[in-house]
Amino acid sequence: MTRRIAIAGAGHAAGQLITSLRQNKFEGDIILVGDEPFLPYQRPPLSKKYLSGELDAERLYVKPESFYEEARVELHLDTRIEAIDRDGHCLCIEGGERIAYDKLVLAVGSRVRRLPVDGVTLPGVHYLRSIADVDGIREGLESGRRIVVVGAGYIGLEVAAVARQAGLDVTVIEMADRVMSRVVSPEISDFYQIEHTNQGVKLRLSTGVESINGKRRAKSVTTSEGDEIPADLVVIGVGIVPNTELASAAGLEIDNGIVVDDHCQTSDPDIYAVGDCTVHPNAIYGRNLRLESVHNALEQAKTAAANLCGDDVAYTQVPWFWSDQYDLKLQIAGLSENYDDIVIRGNPAERSFSCLYLKDSRLIAIDAINAPRDFVQSKALIAAAEPIEKERLGDPETQLKDLAAASR
Numbered sequence: 001m002t003r004r005i006a007i008a009g010a011g012h013a014a015g016q017l018i019t020s021l022r023q024n025k026f027e028g029d030i031i032l033v034g035d036e037p038f039l040p041y042q043r044p045p046l047s048k049k050y051l052s053g054e055l056d057a058e059r060l061y062v063k064p065e066s067f068y069e070e071a072r073v074e075l076h077l078d079t080r081i082e083a084i085d086r087d088g089h090c091l092c093i094e095g096g097e098r099i100a101y102d103k104l105v106l107a108v109g110s111r112v113r114r115l116p117v118d119g120v121t122l123p124g125v126h127y128l129r130s131i132a133d134v135d136g137i138r139e140g141l142e143s144g145r146r147i148v149v150v151g152a153g154y155i156g157l158e159v160a161a162v163a164r165q166a167g168l169d170v171t172v173i174e175m176a177d178r179v180m181s182r183v184v185s186p187e188i189s190d191f192y193q194i195e196h197t198n199q200g201v202k203l204r205l206s207t208g209v210e211s212i213n214g215k216r217r218a219k220s221v222t223t224s225e226g227d228e229i230p231a232d233l234v235v236i237g238v239g240i241v242p243n244t245e246l247a248s249a250a251g252l253e254i255d256n257g258i259v260v261d262d263h264c265q266t267s268d269p270d271i272y273a274v275g276d277c278t279v280h281p282n283a284i285y286g287r288n289l290r291l292e293s294v295h296n297a298l299e300q301a302k303t304a305a306a307n308l309c310g311d312d313v314a315y316t317q318v319p320w321f322w323s324d325q326y327d328l329k330l331q332i333a334g335l336s337e338n339y340d341d342i343v344i345r346g347n348p349a350e351r352s353f354s355c356l357y358l359k360d361s362r363l364i365a366i367d368a369i370n371a372p373r374d375f376v377q378s379k380a381l382i383a384a385a386e387p388i389e390k391e392r393l394g395d396p397e398t399q400l401k402d403l404a405a406a407s408r
Contacts, residue, residue, distance in 0.1 A: 002102045003028040009107035010034020013275035013297035015062030020305030022071050030073045037078040046134050047158040048324050084250040106273040110240040119212030125234045140233040143167030148221045148231040152179035154323045155237035161325040164199050171202040171229050188355050188367050191348050242277045257290040262314040264304040274300035283316050295320050318379045331375040334365030334382040343394045361387040380404035
C-alpha cells in the first residue's frame with residue numbers, strides 16, 4: 001500500500017498533483033521538494049501579465065499557502081535534490097537529509113537553454129523562466145529604454161509586446177527566417193511579423209548573436225552580420241531543456257526527456273513523472289512526444305494521481321498551447337508538423353481567423369487567432385482523425401463541431 005508520496009519539483013504540475021491526490025481520497029503523506037523559495041505557481045503569466053505588472057506574485061500561485069496546510073503537505077522549498085536512491089526508496093537532499101517515499105513523482109520541469117556567447121553573464125542580461133527572472137527584467141522596463149530580445153518564439157514575442165506597450169525601443173533578433181517558425185506556418189508567421197512591425201518592433205530575422213558587450217553591464221549586442229545594436233536590457237528566449245539529470249543518474253530511461261508510459265509511470269514502477277521533463281506515447285499522433293505545455297503538465301498530473309490512487313487511467317489528450325501578444329490571443333490545438341495542406345478560415349485582415357493544418361485530408365492541428373470557438377471545436381476533429389472536406393473547413397459559416405459530428 002502506498003502511504004507516502006514524494007514529489008520532486010514544485011511547479012504547476014506539482015500543485016495539480018497534490019490537488020488531484022487529495023481529490024482522489026489519498027490519505028497518506030505527501031512531501032513536496034522544490035528548489036525555488038515559492039509555492040507552486042503558474043509560469044505562463046510570467047511573460048505576459050506578471051511581466052506587465054497586471055498580476056502580483058501571489059496571484060500566480062496554483063493554491064494559497066493555507067491549501068497546503070489543510071492538505072497536510074510537508075513542504076521543502078528552496079531545497080535542492082542531489083540524488084534519487086531507488087534501492088533505498090528515498091531522495092537525497094542537500095545537507096545530507098534523506099526523504100523516504102513509497103512512490104516518487106518527478107515534476108522537475110525544464111530550464112532555459114543558454115546562449116553560448118561572450119557577455120551573457122553581464123548585469124542587464126536576463127533569461128525568463130522564474131518569478132525571480134521576471135522581477136529582474138521588470139526593473140529595466142522603463143519607457144524610452146532600449147531592449148534587445150534574442151529569440152522570436154512565444155516567450156521572445158510576448159516580451160517584445162509587453163516592452164513595446166511599456167514604451168521601450170524593441171529589437172528582436174531571430175536566427176530563423178521567420179517568427180515562431182518551430183510551431184506555426186509561414187502564413188501565421190507573416191501575420192505576426194506584420195503586427196509586431198506595425199507596433200514598432202524592429203525584427204532582425206536570419207540573424208544570430210555574436211556577443212553581448214559592456215564593462216559593468218550590457219550596453220549593446222553584436223549580430224552575426226557585424227551590426228552593433230544598443231541595448232539597456234537584453235532578454236534571451238532561445239528555448240528550454242528538460243531536467244533529466246536526476247532521473248538519468250538514477251538509471252531511469254531517458255530519450256530527450258524522462259520516458260513514461262500512458263499512465264505516467266517511468267521504467268521504475270515506483271517512480272512516475274509529469275510535465276515538461278517527460279516523453280510520453282500519444283495515440284493520436286502514433287509516436288512519443290515531449291510537450292512544453294501547461295495543459296500537458298496538468299493532465300499528466302491528474303493521470304498520475306489517479307493511477308497512484310489505484311485507478312487505471314491512460315493519458316490521451318490533444319495537445320494545446322496559447323500565446324498572448326498585444327490584443328491577439330493565439331490558441332493552438334494539435335501538432336502541425338509534416339502537414340501537407342492548410343486552410344485559412346476567416347479573414348486575417350479582421351484579426352480573427354484560423355489556420356487549419358491537414359495531413360492526408362485529416363485535421364491534425366489549428367492555429368486560432370482571436371477565434372476561440374474554432375479552437376474549442378477543433379479538438380474533437382483532431383482526435384477523430386477522419387477525412388474531412390476541405391471546402392467545408394474553410395467556410396466560417398460552418399461550425400467545426402458539426403464537421404466533428406459528421407466525421408463520427
